[in-house]
Amino acid sequence: MKRLTIVLTLSFGVALAVVAGCRAGRESLGPTTRPNIVLITIDTLRADRLRRGFTPAIDGLADAGVRFDNARTTVPLTLPSHVTIMTGLLPVAHGVRENGVVFTPRPSAVPLPRVFKNAGYQTGGFVGAYVLDRRFGLADGFDMYDDRIRRDPDEGARLEAERPGGEVVDAAVVWLKQVTSQFFMWVHLYDPHAPYDPPAGYREKAGGDAYNGEVAYADAQVARIVEVLRARGVLSSTVVVVAGDHGEGLGEHGEQTHGMLAYDSTLRVPLVLSGATLQKRVVSAPVSLADIAPSLLRLAGLPPPGGHSADLLAPESRERDVYAETQYPRSAAWHPLAALAGERWKLILSSETELYDLSNDPAEQHDVAAAHAGVVQGMTTRLTTLKAAAPPAPAAVATDASERLRALGYVSGSSVPSGGDPRAPNPSRVIDAWTTFETALSQINSGRPQDALAALKALAARFPDAPVFQTTYGRALKDAGRPADAVAVYRQAVQRIRDASLYHDLAVAARAAGNLTEAFKAEQAALALEGRNPAALNGLGLLHAEAGRAKEAAAAFEQATALDPSNASYWTNLGNARRELPDFSQAEAAYRRALDVDPTYADAANGLGTILVQTGKPAAAVAWFERALQHAPDFYEARLNLGIALQESGQRDRATAVYREILAKAPARFKREREAAAKLLGQKK
Numbered sequence: 167m168k169r170l171t172i173v174l175t176l177s178f179g180v181a182l183a184v185v186a187g188c189r190a191g192r193e194s195l196g197p198t199t200r201p202n203i204v205l206i207t208i209d210t211l212r213a214d215r216l217r218r219g220f221t222p223a224i225d226g227l228a229d230a231g232v233r234f235d236n237a238r239t240t241v242p243l244t245l246p247s248h249v250t251i252m253t254g255l256l257p258v259a260h261g262v263r264e265n266g267v268v269f270t271p272r273p274s275a276v277p278l279p280r281v282f283k284n285a286g287y288q289t290g291g292f293v294g295a296y297v298l299d300r301r302f303g304l305a306d307g308f309d310m311y312d313d314r315i316r317r318d319p320d321e322g323a324r325l326e327a328e329r330p331g332g333e334v335v336d337a338a339v340v341w342l343k344q345v346t347s348q349f350f351m352w353v354h355l356y357d358p359h360a361p362y363d364p365p366a367g368y369r370e371k372a373g374g375d376a377y378n379g380e381v382a383y384a385d386a387q388v389a390r391i392v393e394v395l396r397a398r399g400v401l402s403s404t405v406v407v408v409a410g411d412h413g414e415g416l417g418e419h420g421e422q423t424h425g426m427l428a429y430d431s432t433l434r435v436p437l438v439l440s441g442a443t444l445q446k447r448v449v450s451a452p453v454s455l456a457d458i459a460p461s462l463l464r465l466a467g468l469p470p471p472g473g474h475s476a477d478l479l480a481p482e483s484r485e486r487d488v489y490a491e492t493q494y495p496r497s498a499a500w501h502p503l504a505a506l507a508g509e510r511w512k513l514i515l516s517s518e519t520e521l522y523d524l525s526n527d528p529a530e531q532h533d534v535a536a537a538h539a540g541v542v543q544g545m546t547t548r549l550t551t552l553k554a555a556a557p558p559a560p561a562a563v564a565t566d567a568s569e570r571l572r573a574l575g576y577v578s579g580s581s582v583p584s585g586g587d588p589r590a591p592n593p594s595r596v597i598d599a600w601t602t603f604e605t606a607l608s609q610i611n612s613g614r615p616q617d618a619l620a621a622l623k624a625l626a627a628r629f630p631d632a633p634v635f636q637t638t639y640g641r642a643l644k645d646a647g648r649p650a651d652a653v654a655v656y657r658q659a660v661q662r663i664r665d666a667s668l669y670h671d672l673a674v675a676a677r678a679a680g681n682l683t684e685a686f687k688a689e690q691a692a693l694a695l696e697g698r699n700p701a702a703l704n705g706l707g708l709l710h711a712e713a714g715r716a717k718e719a720a721a722a723f724e725q726a727t728a729l730d731p732s733n734a735s736y737w738t739n740l741g742n743a744r745r746e747l748p749d750f751s752q753a754e755a756a757y758r759r760a761l762d763v764d765p766t767y768a769d770a771a772n773g774l775g776t777i778l779v780q781t782g783k784p785a786a787a788v789a790w791f792e793r794a795l796q797h798a799p800d801f802y803e804a805r806l807n808l809g810i811a812l813q814e815s816g817q818r819d820r821a822t823a824v825y826r827e828i829l830a831k832a833p834a835r836f837k838r839e840r841e842a843a844a845k846l847l848g849q850k851k
């Protein structure tokens with residue numbers, strides 16, 4: 167009881183600080199020998215995957231250090247979980263309760279890298295997924311924040327974009343080899359997240375299972391980091407933390423992935439602290455990922471910022487219970503979940519109350535709430551108090567936004583309710599619908615949108631207030647070549663749900679359907695609701711560009727790139743708009759930014775080549791077009807440009823070969839390129 171809790175920490179902050187100070191003196195290396203910190207978070211790593219033979223590196227760290235056998239995340243979602251890890255705060259306190267929300271550091275929520283940097287540490291962060299992109303706020307305090315993650319240019323800001331752990335660790339190792347003083351390094355490995363497709367050899371190493379194979383691959387990356395620490399002679403002065411950010415359902419309770427339910431398949435995570443002077447130990451009392459930050463700060467002899475929870479290295483407290491939640495079900499118009507888990511009991515609150523006796527039923531199969539009313543009442547009171555500590559929700563859409571929407575011709579419904587409609591379904595009762603949805607989504611993502619249409623149509627009809635079903639149905643229609651039908655779905659959806667992304671999706675579909683007037687209005691509606699939405703600003707820029715308004719287009723792309731600087735397609739669009747102005751030197755700068763973000767981005771290389779041709783340097787342009795084609799062989803515009811650059815620089819034979827190749831290989835839909843190639847070939851004869 168005495169370590170529950172943020173509530174107690176808040177109420178008795180002074181007393182706890184005294185106790186914490188004593189502990190810090192015992193465990194700390196002292197300010198003169200502060201340890202380096204390496205924090206490795208592995209996405210979607212279930213607690214029960216360690217010690218099964220395919221995670222030798224993590225097991226080795228655990229055997230030498232402190233292993234927590236009863237650790238839980240605070241949210242089974244990547245961004246909120248990492249904000250908790252970095253701040254030591256519960257999601258109700260740090261305010262990031264879903265992916266895609268921006269974390270704002272403030273005096274009551276100072277992230278670890280900022281504290282370490284202020285204490286003189288060098289700080290480096292290396293992440294493997296777009297969901298942790300700098301625009302969501304976790305880069306604060308890092309000298310180096312490496313979030314170079316390639317994105318599907320057609321889909322813009324897709325949260326699923328990732329890069330393999332090997333590339334993340336390559337970058338981390340380069341940084342690690344050149345640090346000159348004490349350091350705090352964070353490495354995020356996304357690999358075990360769905361879809362499960364481990365590199366060759368790892369599936370076999372893990373007994374043939376694809377998810378386990380991804381875990382084995384992530385473990386091999388942990389081994390590389392440990393090896394560099396050892397080779398540099400700093401392993402003994404470094405605290406290495408390995409933690410999962412949340413687990414994975416893998417079918418338990420009907421949940422395939424994570425985020426929708428709050429059972430231990432997705433809440434329980436591995437947690438290991440190893441190195442420096444830490445004594446070997448196994449802790450079986452309940453702990454939370456919220457405890458990492460205060461523990462690391464105490465180890466470094468730094469004062470933990472206020473409001474933090476418990477010290478992982480203090481004596482175990484078996485009376486403690488830990489908080490977790492998920493708001494994600496709101497996206498499906500289902501009830502959000504909050505949970506409290508102690509050594510024996512676990513309570514889950516939604517529109518229903520569930521209680522599990524973990525000591526007899528660790529798989530949470532038998533709800534015993536009815537038989538233990540007293541336990542339910544006590545835990546409900548504690549949970550309700552914790553939830554009430556939440557700062558007020560962001561203000562509802564301002565009235566001027568409503569007026570602007572009306573001026574654009576939209577009568578829009580309410581925004582998604584944050585508190586949860588008490589009649590909304592308990593997500594565990596409708597989880598089958600979510601599995602159906604995930605199957606449909608993977609069909610869309612693998613280029614088979616028509617296969618997903620029937621299921622999504624049914625889901626959209628069954629849950630008309632669910633933004634995620636409406637927007638995904640619309641996307642499937644658009645991808646299946648039915649943009650006008652997609653527009654109809656989005657038009658209906660925005661009448662019920664007030665959401666900037668839905669308006670942006672409406673705009674994208676309207677543009678695909680050739681209705682530029684509606685597309686323009688819908689992007690403006692998106693921006694009325696969320697003026698700093700980079701996807702909508704980029705969409706607006708594209709519409710301006712298409713209408714020949716290069717100046718307005720460039721201004722919109724400038725805003726989009728300022729808000730989301732790691733998006734190569736936004737930079738390339740900015741380059742294209744500036745080239746139209748024309749402002750070649752600023753266009754070149756934008757294209758080069760795109761290639762900094764993604765060196766394989768063919769459109770940017772094509773843009774740079776085009777500038778060189780336009781400014782009379784065709785020979786220098788050849789290499790840029792070749793670079794574009796190396797990464798996108800079917801990019802016939804770049805191939806045509808290559809021919810022109812060769813021809814203009816006097817390499818006529820090579821130019822002829824390129825034009826002939828276009829005529830031989832380009833499908834009929836590349837009409838413009840085919841006609842130009844034929845014409846240019848004719849000219850030379």
Ligand SMILES: [Zn+2]
Binds near residue numbers: 209210244245411412
């Ligand atoms: Zn995650």
